[in-house]
Every structure is written in C-alpha cells, then in structure tokens.
C-alpha cells in the first residue's frame with residue numbers, strides 16, 4: 523500500500539498530481555512482470571499476479587518516488603466480514619510477533635469505505651480482542667505500543683503493521699523546470715534533491731576546468747547526478763568547459779574579486795542553458811554565511827548576473843542539517859571524495875566578504891570578450907543523459 527501526503531490537499535489539481543504520481547510509481551516498477559498498480563481513494567495498491575512475488579524488491583524502488591510518504595507491506599483480507607478480520611488480524615500478528623517474549627500493541631482501523639456498517643472503533647476492539655485471546659505474549663497499550671496493527675477497510679480490507687517511510691514532497695516534474703548548478707560538493711546535490719522533492723524538474727550544469735580540475739572531478743559530478751536520477755528517474759547533465767573563462771578573469775581582475783566574478787559567469791552561462799532547456803529558474807547550493815561568497819553582500823553582488831530567479835533551497839540551513847540530508851539521499855559519500863573543484867583552485871586566500879554590486883559589475887564590464895567566451899563555453903558543453 524502506497525501512501526502519499528500533501529497532494530491530497532491540492533483541490534482541483536489533485537487528480538493531475540495523482541495521475542503523475544501513479545505514472546511514476548508504475549514506471550518505477552516496469553521492470554517487474556505481472557505487477558499492477560491500482561489507484562484507490564487516497565492510496566495506491568500494488569498487487570502481483572504471482573503469489574510468491576518478493577515485495578521487498580519493489581518497496582525500495584517505490585520509496586524513492588518523490589511524493590510518496592510511505593509504503594506498507596500488507597495483506598489483502600479474503601473478505602471484510604468482521605469474523606474474518608479477527609482471524610486474519612490474529613494470523614498476521616502471530617506471524618509477525620510470535621517470537622517476541624512479550625509485546626504491547628493497539629489496533630487502528632480506518633474505514634475508507636463509508637458503506638461498511640461497522641464503526642472503526644468496533645473493528646479495532648474486535649480484532650484487538652482476538653489478538654489478546656490468541657496470543658499469550660500480547661497486551662494492549664494504546665499510548666505507546668510496540669506494534670500498531672492497521673486495518674484499512676476499502677474495496678477490500680488490508681492489514682499491516684509496518685510503514686517504510688519515504689521522502690514525501692510533490693510528484694516530480696509537476697512544478698516547472700530548473701537548472702541546478704551542480705558542483706562536486708555536499709551542498710548542491712542536496713539543493714537539487716530538495717527542489718526535485720518540491721516537484722521541480724531538474725537539469726544539471728557542471729563547470730569543468732581541465733586541466734585544473736581532473737576527469738575524476740567530472741566523474742564525481744556525474745556520479746552525483748546518477749544518485750539524483752534514482753529519485754527523478756531521468757537526468758540530463760551539461761558539462762561546460764570553463765577554463766578559458768577562468769583564465770581570462772584571473773588575468774583581468776583583482777584576486778579578491780575573482781570568486782564572485784566566477785560565480786557570476788556560471789550563473790550567466792546557466793541562464794543561457796536554462797533558455798535552451800525551457801527552465802524557469804537556477805538552483806544553487808548556497809547557504810548564507812557558509813563561505814565568503816555566500817554572505818548577503820555576495821548574494822547581492824551576483825544577483826544581476828541572472829534575470830531569472832536564483833533559488834537557494836539551503837539558504838537558511840546549517841551545514842550539519844545539509845549533511846544529514848546528503849547522507850539520507852546517499853550523495854554524501856560521493857561528495858566527500860577528495861577531488862578538487864575549480865573554485866578551490868581559483869579562489870583567493872582572502873576573497874571579499876562585502877563586495878559591492880556596482881563595483882563588481884563595473885570590473886566585469888571592463889573584461890573584454892567575456893560574453894563571447896560564455897556563449898562559446900555553452901555551445902561547447904557536453905551533454906550526458908541518464909535514465
């Protein structure tokens with residue numbers, strides 16, 4: 523049984539969101555034969571023609587479909603008759619808890635089928651009684667039970683006691699499109715994930731500076747993109763050659779302004795790609811105050827480089843919170859591989875922490891041929907697709 527959360531609240535759009543989510547769950551399971559995903563009043567039910575189908579293979583895939591809040595392995599009762607629910611509820615608990623010396627439980631019933639004549643609390647009481655009578659090691663605790671036995675009365679009745687927590691959010695690709703500036707660090711993949719989770723369709727852009735950044739740095743970024751793909755099912759990555767732009771700026775501008783000016787060129791190039799890819803925003807892994815270029819002054823000084831919104835989903839997050847998410851989505855181990863990124867090679871030891879936008883823009887205007895270099899880099903970008 524697949525549970526989804528927030529999209530239930532979304533008025534007229536609900537059916538669009540549900541259909542998109544249903545399509546994504548089906549697509550995620552398309553590698554299995556004889557699997558059916560059925561929509562039923564606020565839930566999806568995944569069934570197999572094969573009685574021996576091992577659902578533990580399917581669950582980890584469905585858990586990664588964005589918009590899903592949980593997946594419960596459950597049994598479908600033979601009939602909804604209360605006597606039968608007592609028998610099957612007890613059987614289920616025996617299978618699950620027979621080896622425990624003792625355990626506490628409660629029964630929670632949800633009556634989605636309002637035609638069903640017995641009230642939820644009566645069903646819970648009847649099944650609870652059957653468990654107490656049938657299992658010596660069971661006792662009831664309604665406040666803090668070890669096990670919650672769920673009964674859901676729908677077209678059929680479903681019995682389960684465990685929910686594998688998923689990531690929640692909105693179905694992927696239901697909230698417009700964005701270009702993710704993806705470096706090899708911890709932050710930008712996390713930022714991309716958070717936006718994908720809000721339904722934004724992500725295309726990644728990485729600025730690569732050979733020979734100052736190695737092939738392995740590029741591999742690392744592609745590996746990160748593949749992890750994001752495990753949530754989005756498809757991702758495209760543009761690798762933009764950035765060396766000429768970096769060298770040009772390094773010879774033309776004061777070292778303390780280099781970082782912020784490099785960032786501006788990345789945003790400009792990303793915006794060109796956004797236009798080609800029909801994306802409405804840019805996404806970065808900036809977190810306020812984390813490094814010199816991410817002060818409020820730094821953010822103000824890069825703003826004018828792009829005319830479309832720059833979204834910074836990590837703006838208010840602490841590093842540890844970002845790391846916690848990166849671990850959960852399994853980008854962290856890749857991000858900490860020790861390959862340099864271009865900014866560390868080209869950053870000054872003392873970058874300005876309070877750059878002034880007007881001065882930065884004036885310095886930038888004096889660099890000859892910069893716009894041409896940006897267009898050239900975008901034209902020469904290498905595209906990778908993972909599906």
Ligand code: ATP
Pocket residue numbers: 702703704705706707708709710711727728729730788805806807808812813815816863864865
């Ligand atoms: P991250 O952990 O994401 O690398 P960071 O803490 O290293 O971030 P910066 O290097 O200042 O911070 O980069 C800030 C943001 O700029 C990154 O999160 C990313 O969105 C973007 N960015 C930086 N370098 C690159 C690059 N080489 N290619 C693509 N985007 C980049």
Ligand code: MG
Pocket residue numbers: 705706707863865
């Ligand atoms: Mg970085």
